[in-house]
Amino acid sequence: xxxxxxxxxxxxxxxxxxxxxxxxxxxxxxxxxxxxxxxxxxxxxxxxxxxxxxxxxxxxxxxxxxxxxxxxxxxxxxxxxxxxxxxxxxxxxxxxxxxxxxxxxxxxxxxxxxxxxxxxxxxxxxxxxxxxxxxxxxxxxxxxxxxxxxxxxxxxxxxxxxxxxxxxxxxxxxxxxxxxxxxxxxxxxxxxxxxxxxxxxxxxxxxxxxxxxxxxxxxxxxxxxxxxxxxxxxxxxxxxxxxxxxxxxxxxxxxxxxxxxxxxxxxxxxxxxxxxxxxxxxxxxxxxxxxxxxxxxxxxxxxxxxxxxxxxxxxxx
Amino acid sequence: xxxxxxxxxxxxxxxxxxxxxxxxxxxxxxxxxxxxxxxxxxxxxxxxxxxxxxxxxxxxxxxxxxxxxxxxxxxxxxxxxxxxxxxxxxxxxxxxxxxxxxxxxxxxxxxxxxxxxxxxxxxxxxxxxxxxxxxxxxxxxxxxxxxxxxxxxxxxxxxxxxxxxxxxxxxxxxxxxxxxxxxxxxxxxxxxxxxxxxxxxxxxxxxxxxxxxxxxxxxxxxxxxxxxxxxxxxxxxxxxxxxxxxxxxxxxxx
Numbered sequence: 001x002x003x004x005x006x007x008x009x010x011x012x013x014x015x016x017x018x019x020x021x022x023x024x025x026x027x028x029x030x031x032x033x034x035x036x037x038x039x040x041x042x043x044x045x046x047x048x049x050x051x052x053x054x055x056x057x058x059x060x061x062x063x064x065x066x067x068x069x070x071x072x073x074x075x076x077x078x079x080x081x082x083x084x085x086x087x088x089x090x091x092x093x094x095x096x097x098x099x100x101x102x103x104x105x106x107x108x109x110x111x112x113x114x115x116x117x118x119x120x121x122x123x124x125x126x127x128x129x130x131x132x133x134x135x136x137x138x139x140x141x142x143x144x145x146x147x148x149x150x151x152x153x154x155x156x157x158x159x160x161x162x163x164x165x166x167x168x169x170x171x172x173x174x175x176x177x178x179x180x181x182x183x184x185x186x187x188x189x190x191x192x193x194x195x196x197x198x199x200x201x202x203x204x205x206x207x208x209x210x211x212x213x214x215x216x217x218x219x220x221x222x223x224x225x226x227x228x229x230x231x232x233x234x235x236x237x238x239x240x241x242x243x244x245x246x247x248x249x250x251x252x253x254x255x256x257x258x259x260x261x262x263x264x265x266x267x268x269x270x271x272x273x274x275x276x277x278x279x280x281x282x283x284x285x286x287x288x289x290x291x292x293x294x295x296x297x298x299x300x301x302x303x304x305x306x307x308x309x310x311x312x313x314x315x316x317x
Numbered sequence: 318x319x320x321x322x323x324x325x326x327x328x329x330x331x332x333x334x335x336x337x338x339x340x341x342x343x344x345x346x347x348x349x350x351x352x353x354x355x356x357x358x359x360x361x362x363x364x365x366x367x368x369x370x371x372x373x374x375x376x377x378x379x380x381x382x383x384x385x386x387x388x389x390x391x392x393x394x395x396x397x398x399x400x401x402x403x404x405x406x407x408x409x410x411x412x413x414x415x416x417x418x419x420x421x422x423x424x425x426x427x428x429x430x431x432x433x434x435x436x437x438x439x440x441x442x443x444x445x446x447x448x449x450x451x452x453x454x455x456x457x458x459x460x461x462x463x464x465x466x467x468x469x470x471x472x473x474x475x476x477x478x479x480x481x482x483x484x485x486x487x488x489x490x491x492x493x494x495x496x497x498x499x500x501x502x503x504x505x506x507x508x509x510x511x512x513x514x515x516x517x518x519x520x521x522x523x524x525x526x527x528x529x530x531x532x533x534x535x536x537x538x539x540x541x542x543x544x545x546x547x548x549x550x551x552x553x554x555x556x557x558x559x560x561x562x563x564x565x566x567x568x569x570x571x
Contacts, residue, residue, distance in 0.1 A: 059408045060408055061404065061407060061408060081410055081412075084408055084409060084410040085410040087408065089405070089408050091401060091404055091405070093401040093404070094400070094401045095401045095402055095404055095405030096401075096402065096405075097327065097331070097400075097402050098400065099330075099331050099334050099335070100327070100330065100331070104330075108323055108326075108327055109405070109409070111319070111320075111323045112320050112323055112324075112406065112409045112410075112411055113409055113410060114319070114410065156405075
């Protein structure tokens with residue numbers, strides 16, 4: 001195994017047990033993934049794609065039905081305690097005690113992680129400063145805004161200096177400003193790449209910030225690579241044409257110019273390479289085109305390429 | 318073990334910050350004692366010639382307070398699960414036993430604190446108290462409290478609604494308390510009731526608690542009924558604590 005690999009996941013599958021009325025649900029289907037020390041990996045996928053299940057397995061909260069996971073050399077199934085010592089976790093739902101103050105939450109959490117008092121005091125102060133909450137240390141968590149309590153969660157997770165930080169949709173429910181702020185802090189606190197970060201999201205701009213993006217769809221990992229590389233594979237630009245009959249137009253353009261497009265949400269999307277003439281498209285098909293967009297490929301296009309669906313589902317399906 | 322202590326500490330701190338919980342838990346037994354004690358006193362006076370009913374009923378009320386405080390302290394387990402605090406604890410490098418013990422110790426301390434306040438009302442019931450007795454009673458209350466906090470924990474671990482927990486526990490706890498000898502003595506009850514009371518763990522808690530108000534430690538240890546009840550109560554507590562720890566330990570993957 002590559003010494004740089006900190007988390008190795010092989011053939012991971014999980015099926016949630018069914019009940020008499022509901023059959024079991026296969027949430028993960030044979031995921032293989034190695035995560036290197038110091039990298040930031042984003043798990044991108046729509047709801048129900050298996051992101052949360054994968055993260056629950058990584059946090060030791062869930063024992064997978066099939067597969068092996070090793071974290072820093074320790075087997076997650078055989079030695080969960082050794083795995084827990086390496087993790088800091090920010091859950092999708094808050095994990096703070098609202099009746100306790102910010103400082104007390106950090107204090108209790110640090111003690112649970114076995115930190116010494118002097119170190120705990122210093123580290124709390126340092127982290128609260130880093131997340132701009134030093135002046136809120138004596139306020140109850142209940143009284144904080146959503147963005148602020150997320151920042152407390154981040155400080156709490158980083159308190160015991162974990163090797164790995166796991167975040168499950170950490171910005172869900174936050175407004176765009178608070179989201180930006182959270183990500184800015186996360187990038188600052190990565191500590192020059194010493195911290196390994198695994199974060200799930202269904203937001204393209206968040207996934208774009210990671211070193212690598214693993215795209216999940218219906219429990220399978222479709223692709224995992226640098227987001228820039230993923231987008232580059234789709235060519236220079238994506239031409240999106242909206243028209244009355246996208247399927248018909250797709251066939252016509254293919255016959256006339258040899259271009260392969262995909263119809264999504266009643267729009268035709270065509271990857272453009274350098275030698276395609278846009279003028280030619282317009283000359284031949286102008287009357288049928290209602291609107292036209294040219295853009296650099298996004299991770300949404302990557303997702304469409306692999307699934308034929310939009311990640312951020314259109315209004316019609 | 319350190320982790321258990323931190324969790325217990327948090328439990329107590331949360332209790333102190335919600336004064337309505339303290340008020341509610343003390344006001345109910347006080348009203349029970351006052352109204353039921355006064356109401357029943359007349360009808361029971363023949364059977365209890367030497368003891369006035371308020372005095373008979375007093376240890377029963379202490380037990381009620383203890384039971385309900387212990388059982389309902391574990392409602393916070395459901396709150397912690399729903400609020401998300403519990404998941405944070407479960408992914409921390411903390412032994413599963415500590416998670417259970419922390420909650421149980423916290424619940425027991427809260428129950429002990431509430432019944433402790435009530436113990437000082439003993440002179441109102443015509444029972445004299447001294448330091449030895451108070452210490453002995455605190456020890457006994459701790460044993461009983463731990464057992465029933467454990468019972469609450471086992472039920473609460475499986476439930477996800479505090480309202481449901483309240484409904485279930487009220488249906489279970491009130492009969493257990495009523496049929497423990499708290500309200501009327503076991504002797505002289507209808508024989509089928511006597512059988513129910515025989516299998517009711519609260520009956521034995523009632524015996525050790527009631528005796529401790531009247532006998533010195535050496536007299537207690539010489540009393541066969543007390544010793545038998547003490548063994549049953551201790552066994553119950555061990556069983557419930559072990560059950561709680563088991564629930565936490567087997568919970569991964571749920």
